[in-house]
Amino acid sequence: MKKTIGKAQSSADGVQAVDERYSIRDLAKDFAVTTRALRFYEERGLLRPQRKGQSRIYSAADRVRLTLILRGKRLGFTLDESAELIAMYDPSGNNAGQLQALIDKIQEKQQRINAQKREIELMLSDLKEWEQRSLKALTELSRGTKQNQ
Amino acid sequence: MKKTIGKAQSSADGVQAVDERYSIRDLAKDFAVTTRALRFYEERGLLRPQRKGQSRIYSAADRVRLTLILRGKRLGFTLDESAELIAMYDPSGNNAGQLQALIDKIQEKQQRINAQKREIELMLSDLKEWEQRSLKALTELSRGTKQNQ
DNA sequence: AATAACGTTTACGTTAACGTAAACCAGGAG
DNA sequence: CTCCTGGTTTACGTTAACGTAAACGTTATT
CATH class of the missing domain: 1.10.1660.10 (Multidrug-efflux Transporter Regulator; Chain: A; Domain 2)
Known part of the structure; x- marks a missing residue:
């Protein structure tokens, strides 16, 4: 096979x-x-x-x-970026400087991802707060209409 | 001003x-x-x-x-996605289902980001391992040439 | 010989998110 | 009136990462 x-x-x-x-x-x-x-x-x-x-x-x-x-x-790397990375990974012009540069580049990406993570966490906590408010508004509204259900 | x-x-x-x-x-x-x-x-x-x-x-x-x-x-949302999000944020057709859907969508994104984070951490640990090996190889090489420097 | 299965090159089409003119209008300064 | 500044519409150009043919060349099998 x-x-x-x-x-x-x-x-x-x-x-x-x-x-x-x-x-x-x-x-x-x-x-x-x-x-x-x-x-x-x-x-x-x-x-x-x-x-x-x-x-x-x-x-x-x-x-x-x-x-x-x-x-x-x-x-989320572009092909050109991947090309760079691969070239560095490759044990051709294998000096340690390349390797460190590669690590740097990837750490940069890591920073961006961490930033995104923080932003999305903020967004979520915002949204959940809104959710609470909406729920509260709804329950108060249903009390206003004297237990409509 | x-x-x-x-x-x-x-x-x-x-x-x-x-x-x-x-x-x-x-x-x-x-x-x-x-x-x-x-x-x-x-x-x-x-x-x-x-x-x-x-x-x-x-x-x-x-x-x-x-x-x-x-x-x-x-x-990393596309404009169309942002359009959706904004429409949901907007207190126009304001039912709680929308809000929950919005939260879901954002949590999806959160999953993707977390996945990326894990992958990049793996990559980095790989690279650092390689780095160690390279360094070790280099020192051994220099010992082989009887303290060349 | 004909058909199928798999490979190749060449080249135009597609989506996203704008960039980059080109041509034109409106109103205030001089 | 003329020029500037800032705004508008229309429309073609651009980059990335392939998709989608079209047209054609090998084997291998029927």
């Missing part, structure tokens, strides 16, 4: 070679996105699958990237 | 008539939005200023609405 394409690679140059290969449909199904979206992410530089002829072939690394993209979306 | 237009209204029909009148520029300046935005909000039914000839005249009530619109934006 495994949906891998071709055969697994047992590369001679070590590390773990669990490099399964997925078609664009596989990824789309597994992550519940459209193929259009996947091609779009590639067009925007967020994914770089290999090619076998014309067709795209995605690796486990691509799945990780996609995971990050989608996580970014859930957090 | 008051930027009111014309004279204040002392309406005979009671309540508080602190109805100051503002031009579109006044509102724009006070809330740091463009006049274009204000006209746009009106076009979308979020504001309904009076007219004096062609010109729009905004009241204190309009300022409240605008406040809600902007608060909505900060919370």
Whole structure:
């Protein structure tokens, strides 16, 4: 029932070679996105699958990237922001400065979310206060009409 | 130094008539939005200023609405959502069901925000873990090169 | 050979929330 | 009368993140 394409690679140059290969449909199904979206992410530089002829072939690394993209979306990042984040996550130009910058960027987002949280809490307490007042007004009104019910 | 237009209204029909009148520029300046935005909000039914000839005249009530619109934006609501919220806030079709629905809607948003908060906390703890590992790798590397610095 | 299933590229369409002119009116200053 | 300032309407432009064809190229199966 495994949906891998071709055969697994047992590369001679070590590390773990669990490099399964997925078609664009596989990824789309597994992550519940459209193929259009996947091609779009590639067009925007967020994914770089290999090619076998014309067709795209995605690796486990691509799945990780996609995971990050989608996580970014859930957090309200734009694709460009996610691109940045991924580039920093990537152990390519791996100096610690990048990592710290990444952390900073995410903490910024955290601030915004906390601010939102506070605002929405204020809004809710406002509303519940109103609710109390409305209820009180209603009961008084029903008393005014001499137990209408 | 008051930027009111014309004279204040002392309406005979009671309540508080602190109805100051503002031009579109006044509102724009006070809330740091463009006049274009204000006209746009009106076009979308979020504001309904009076007219004096062609010109729009905004009241204190309009300022409240605008406040809600902007608060909505900060919370990530679309204009349509804000429109709903404002309609519910508005003591026009004032039955308590509306109010409860409004509270529900906002609590939904609250859930989403809390979810985001959790996700971002996860991300951060992940990143900090990585950071530790990177640092450790670096120190070991420098020990390997026999205190290179 | 024909059909189906899956892939590709190219390109125009869509929604949201305004930005950015263009063209025009109204009234007060000089 | 002319110019400025500030307001108005109409309407096309813009960005983001894909959706939705259209037209066409592989295999594999019937």
